Amino acid sequence: MSNEKKSFWSKWTKAHDIETEEEILLDHNYDGIQELDNVLPPWWVTGFIITVIISIFYYIMIFQGHYKQEDELKAEIAEFQAYKKANPELFKENYDLPALTDAESLAAGKAIYTTNCAACHVADGGGLVGPNLTDNMWKHGGGMKNVFTTISDGVPNTAMRAWKSGGGALTAVQRQQVSSFVLSLQGTTPANPKAAEGSVKWPE
């Protein structure tokens, strides 16, 4: 070990020189294990004291400030409300979007459908947990506006969730695309169609 390095170490640890360590060798002997009586490394002592002080300080501060973890949630929500107020255009919900028929939008709609909806309605719309989407019987009404509303708001107390909010929510445009795709399934013949459900027979 170079001299320079040694002095670095000894400054940090105040360790006794190895060459003369007999001077601090205790008369302990445990199965041949001996013990030196090196002092506590100063940085260790300082660190310990600092953490203890910080801890006491932190604990007192937290109760002095009447901090409550619930307040963090309130702050987050308040922040979001302010953001909403500042950006009203982002939050305008329009339930009167028209059905799209161009190939590109329908392809986008199909992609959304396959990842999000096929589990319950089956890839070809034949239905499983959710109803068959290819027939003209609807539980919540056919046509763009109704389908868009069902998809956006979901059906309470069923597996059909609201897609406008929650984890993996769809934007208004995405909902418009997938609604358009759903409507494009009308009249197709799925492999294993589920029997028609609902009472609203929608005009073609």
Place this chain on the structure above:
Amino acid sequence: MEQKEQFYYDNGIVRLFLRATIFWGVTAMTIGLMVAFLFIFPTYMENISWLSFGRLRPLHTNAAIFAFVGNGFMLGMYYSTQRLLKTRMFSDALSRINFWGWQLVIVLAAITLPMGMNSSKEYAELEWPIDILITLVWVAMGANLIGTMIKRRQRHIYVAIWFYISTFATIAVLHIFNNLELPVTLTKSYSVYAGVQDALVQWWYGHNAVAFFLTTPMLGLMYYFVPKAANRPVYSYRLSIIHFWSLIFIYIWAGPHHLLYTALPEWIQNLGTVFSVMLIFPSWGGMINGLLTLRGAWDKVRVDPVLKMFVVAITGYGMATFEGPMLAFKNVNAIAHYTDWIIAHVHIGTLAWNGFIISGMIYWLVQKLYKTELHSVKMANTHFLIGTVGILFYSIPLYIAGFMQASMWKEFTPTGTLKYSFVDTLQAMAPMYAMRAFGGTLYLTGFILLAINVYKTMKKGSFVGDELAEAAPLPVVSGKRAANEHWHSWLERKVVLFTILSTVAILIGGMVQIVPLVFDSSQVEKIATVKPYTPLELEGRDIYIREGCNNCHSQMIRPFRNEVERYGEFSKSGEFVYDHPFLWGSRRTGPDLQREGAEKRHKDNMWHFRHLLDPRSIETRSIMPSYAWLISDDLDYSDLEAKMKGLRKLGVPYTDAEISGAKTALEKQAAGIAATLEADSGFQKEFVAQGLEVKKKEITAVIAYLQRLGTDIGKSK
């Protein structure tokens, strides 16, 4: 000069533990690897109930902690204690009871956990008869240790022994108080604590099992085997004293850092945080004393696989004990909790610190026991190398995964909706899980090399079961402190007092936190609409426990906007007052289920039926096991009344009428769920026509429980 006495060290017991450590090490890691592969190929053991994730995970953790590290500790403890105290163990019979009893516990665990018999409490899953057996075996070990100290030929007890004593005393206290449970049958019990209280007791235990089963015993081993293998004196005796007492006193307070942002009263949570911060330096005291003992031996470290392993082990210890306190800060915890970050963190502790200190110790010990050189130093070096690379491959991807998960869970779109669904996060994690499994494979391969190497070394060496030794007997001296005797030096020869004092040191923190929470009723809010589970829901909950769903699903929504948005209203302490045991979980491999029956998470019965039968039929990217046996197996509710009576003893207000009418009520509720399923024409075709009588099946109970979850507080509005 006094006449020396001759006596024999018992190496036979050491050899027994050596074999057991290696055998269980391979087993525990193999099970771990099986579990790791489930994250990549969720269906590779499909429909074998006893190999499903929820049952294997506790088997892995218990095997790693109690079978591998437990035997490893006893291995080193039996070897070093005899030599440090210059005597044979107090009683050969107790040594054997300790060994065979411990193996019996492990075998019983290996049988009962896959069968689904568990109490759900992490690292304390074993059911009550086994808990009693553990207590007896542990006390046998402690009696043997204390007996040996009393008949010692060495005036003072060495620091390694201090750590062994505090390990014994603290684990005894933790194990007994966390496992206070009311037996219902031979294989089923309910924790005496409910909800928040159960959570606090559990994590007081869980955290300190890490402290006093995975840390203090390893420090004890370090203090014997590092100076021995390096042939260097221990760096600082003073440091040993200070860091020993500060470590054991402070450690015990830190448990609540496992429950930050939960419904646990905040004054307890914050104690967990500050005591974790104060723990950094006491922990590092051990690391420094270990590493600086190697001062002057670094040339040896470069070539000796034993010392190399010790260095990585101690460094891993230092890293994990710095990271732990960082994770105890609320803002860091908000990110890391429930994610794979925590899995990475514990594996630095287990693979590097525990695994390598035990491996290094084994390489050193086998040469002493068999009076020969290691079969192959090269092979041991290879073990060291691929083990280290394995640790990196295990942990780095999981650190990344943890960050990814947390940020994906929390990310909102500009329109204030959550950007990712839960399953999106799983998909993103897949490559990380593959690398983790690769790292685990490397680590296990390294350990198998150890097994081969040790076997070959044993073959070529000669083993002496009773090793002759001699030492002078200990003359009797006054128990009083001599005039110039240092107080600690005096304490080191008063072994019973030492044991008592170290026990007192660890009792304080636990008592300050637990006693008020359990006995002061104002600590838990009261919610009038929260009612006990119906009989069917109760049976469903017990199946949830049996299947270990809580190993993947939390039931504790933290007060963050993203969690409230995803899972619903955040959890309140008063919602859990009838939960014996609590089921908050610690890791979100799947979504939180606390409000599965309410608000945004609610789904109809058919969804749950199809999802439990085959999660991938609903969600193609799911890694949840399929639970087909819940649909084929009849619900056994013969113990229902006993269960309800037991719970009533614990404070759940079931009336006599509810208990006597329980079976009828259960059948009625099950029939109701069955009717909603059978109303579906597809269900008729697919299941009813095949003769399925769904109302009799276990699945109705699970559905009933899931539909109940989180619904009670909504009723007050």
